[in-house]
Amino acid sequence: MKRLALFSLVLTLGAAAPAPQGNPQFQGADPHALMIGGEMWVFPTGGPVGAWDADRFHAFSSRDLKSWRDRGELINRKSIKWVRDDGAPERFLWAPGVTRANGKWYLYYSLGPNTPKFSHIGVAVADRPEGPYRDSGKPLLTGRTGFEAIDPMVFVDPKSGTPYFYAGGSAGSTLRVFELNRDMVSIKREIAVANPPEFTEGAFMHERRGIYYLSYSHGRFNGESYSVHYATGPSPTGPFTYRGAILKSDATHKGPGHHSFVVTPKGETLIVYHRWENPSEPEPYKGERQIAIDRVSYAPDGSIRPIRMTDGAAAPTLSPTR
Template identity: 35%
Template sequence: MRKSVARALAVVLAASSALTVAARPAYAVDLPTGARSLESVNVPGFYLRHADYLGSIAAVGPGSSAQAKSDATFTVTPGLAGGVGCVSFQAANGMWLRHRDYRIRLETNAGTATFLADATFCVRDGSVGGSVRLESFNFPGRFLRHRDHELWIDPSTTNPDTFAGDSSFRVGTPWVAGRRSPVIKGLYADPNIAYLAGRYYIYPTTDGYNGWGGSRFKAFSSTDLVNWTDHGTILDLGPQIGWADDRAWAPTIAYRDNRYYFYFSGATNIGVATATSPTGPFTDPLGRPLIAAGFRSGQMIDPAVFTDTDGQSYLYWGNGHAYAVRLNADMVSFDAGQVRTFSLPNFREATFVFKRNNIYYLTYSVDDTGSENYHVEYATGGSPFGPWTHRGTILAKNLSLGIKGPAHQSVVRAPDSDTWYMAYHRFAIPAGNGTNREVTIDPMRFNADGTIAPITPTL
């Protein structure tokens, strides 16, 4: 059973410091989130960067090495410790800028209250128009500044003639692209990726609700897996589905005879809606669940459809128990007497089947979606019903990059190729949990024997 998991990171600061931060006036400057590079105001051409895990400023230009450009690019995120107008800086390797003994350095997020506060800086006006200064969250009055090209947090009374310039940076375009994900901006999970009508589509769970209580499904499309168009709500359980109005989870889609069939979890039932377009509008042809709660053991959630090369479609689903059945030609019914049950090691949920070179691959998620250990395992077989040979883990957390709980996967093949991608969710970075997740995509690679090489989760 799914369990609501609330894992808020508690940041404990002295009451006097908290009051000081809260009392500060609003500032005109803004440091937008996303990939950014910061140039020193009083040493033009020198950029905030890290080297050997220590912060400094260094010359970076068009002819600089790729490594130097990467070292001078940071992904700006909302402050790890919170605070209005406060930010944190993540490097390409997933580590974070923080101060320790007042020196700026790059370290892995330890998740402690001290680390989160040390890695949070509040944006203030710089010494020249359009520039910013970065005040320490937990040491008010100390600012990030360069001293002999090294980065420290120092009080503003230090070297008053040059301090304002030493602590001011112009915010510029990044030297490199920086973090490329989440591919869909915002909180989403359980992505079903498909190639339909000449475009890639992602159909996710809309996330961020306690108890996973959302009611709406959205669709996003892309031609390149990088730039995504938001098509808005394509199905709203409350007004459009008479038998469910919450827990809109883990949809999937299939195409047959000029119609699209959208299968979804609603109030722990599985429903189906149809449309003539991959973005709807979708309507309920049954007026009832396709698979009602209690139909079999476990939760009746997480549908996925696989259509074989002979045109036969199969529906997979389950939480705690894995099920599958052939769909009838109408795509909205099946023979209940033909439902199969699979025994899969460590299975929790999110079965997704695809076929490559006459091998059937059944991928699935292990552990709880609220656990940082949520991950993907898989099995192979000779038919859509197996029998299945367990092959092990192919996607798991990477704490050095801050990646937790990567799973609830789906797979797509680029058209006319042997290029494959896995879409999945993970805890939102930097401070997500099991109900605050984000969607990303990584390439898949296959070994010569047809097994799947471990997928490297990336930022």
């Protein structure tokens, strides 16, 4: 989730773009990554190549994490009919989250800002990951005093098949968790969870060997304090035990955060996130963030070891698949 000044997002890649040399991968923010058909797909905030759009989403995919293909427009704000129903003077799209269920693809998105009217989270549905996505016709969740409805993430528990919906952050820095109905576009119930230590925004859930990992961003998005922390629990709703920070600023990369975890076909876990590259001025940082991908390592007890940010060819790659 990011403020209005950040919406000048320009993605510098496309179908014909030259292959970058590892990290940073490309310009963008708030990446939700998935493995689909042997490719890594990244769904970031922003629109098409060379544009400043906070009114649409695009997706990008790669078979090797060296060259990226623009998959085109997923959804445009113009097709979301309820955008101005609450009388807000302006609305922007950011921080998408994507999941597959019922043979369909579901795109959850933030619609803000949170002032002068409360923000919303919406959901749209498609037959393919690249869309086109059809909006459900109404907000899935709306903010309230002390809670900003932003940064959606949906996790389908591999054990039970239950879909869980995580949302919230920034203004209020409050996390809320819900169980979705199996239609994936409506809420069944809210589940009370304790707000995790150091939580600011950008919750993400993944499971490994029976441990559920709730990870999230802490700090101010355009400053050195922005970082990734995590907690673990026996279920998607906890109770969670705080485990500490795993991704923090270093000498040249600042404010890493708003991340997702993804497991490659070879079983390697990667973290996909955005960061500021060696900012030349003190915070608040200005300009554009870059998307990067790095390796994740677990200790024998299941804890996540601190993640080292890499540059260039030191970044992980995928073996091309047919």
